Amino acid sequence: MRIAIDMDEVLADPIHKFIQLYNRDHQVPLDLLIHPGTEIFQNVPAEVSDKWKEYINEKGFFRDLPVIEGAVDAVQKLQQHYEVYIVSAAMEFKNSLEDKMDWLSQHFPFISWKQIVFCGEKIVDVDIMIDDRIKNFKDFKGRPLLFTSPHNLLITDYERVDNWQQVLKKLL
């Protein structure tokens, strides 16, 4: 059985980094609350809400993202029972490609290049997909697991996992 695991907001935490950058440049508080069902840019002052596009397209943005709690241990455990693939919609941001490869080598050294997929649309032939964006479940015929993130909190029509402990409980 094959599992596709998303990167941003599933393995890596870009929201934390966005808040730090908005804090540095626009005094947004470090404990900014992302309201359920909204994106980061809807929670910062309107006049700087577009800044996230600049941040995300900068070289280095994805290189030092924090690892989501429990992700390394969980992926390692899943790998003993499944064919694991890391599948990231990285193509939207050309400058992210090398950063994401380096980040994976650093934090998930047990993932080989053969298991990494950077794409636009997630047209992967897998059995289970763990992702925080339901647009990636469109046309997906396998079992989708919606990984909780502030922006998807109001969505009710998918099997949900709140953290990596819950993923392991469901899949092992």
Place this chain on the structure above:
Amino acid sequence: MRIAIDMDEVLADPIHKFIQLYNRDHQVPLDLLIHPGTEIFQNVPAEVSDKWKEYINEKGFFRDLPVIEGAVDAVQKLQQHYEVYIVSAAMEFKNSLEDKMDWLSQHFPFISWKQIVFCGEKIVDVDIMIDDRIKNFKDFKGRPLLFTSPHNLLITDYERVDNWQQVLKKLL
């Protein structure tokens, strides 16, 4: 219907570039013949046969590859009838990622980032796969089209296409 189209030796010509580099550094003739069923490194002097690894890992190697004859026109025509995806096993060479994106933007500007997949194993959910490497057809449930390249000339157990004209004849 979805088609996955490989890059190297299908859209882009790395063999031509390898020969140029071997010629520049080791006087290999520019009209070097790649014997049927062999790779480039088996056709150069043994003492420099490993040099290809150095070349392919250099930044810029993939940026200025020639386009395979007829590829641009053919992909454009296929796109009118199929969902086209460019699927390249680029992950083996981290330095190729940005070069390949730039090369596609230059020569195939009508391909959006949503249609690009860089991967290790080609675990794509498509109906047709055009590729020169049969290892990518392993586990593939759709229709494989083996795109002729010197190294695969002795393989007989796949439907073969020798050039882009033949692809269009079969698929349009």
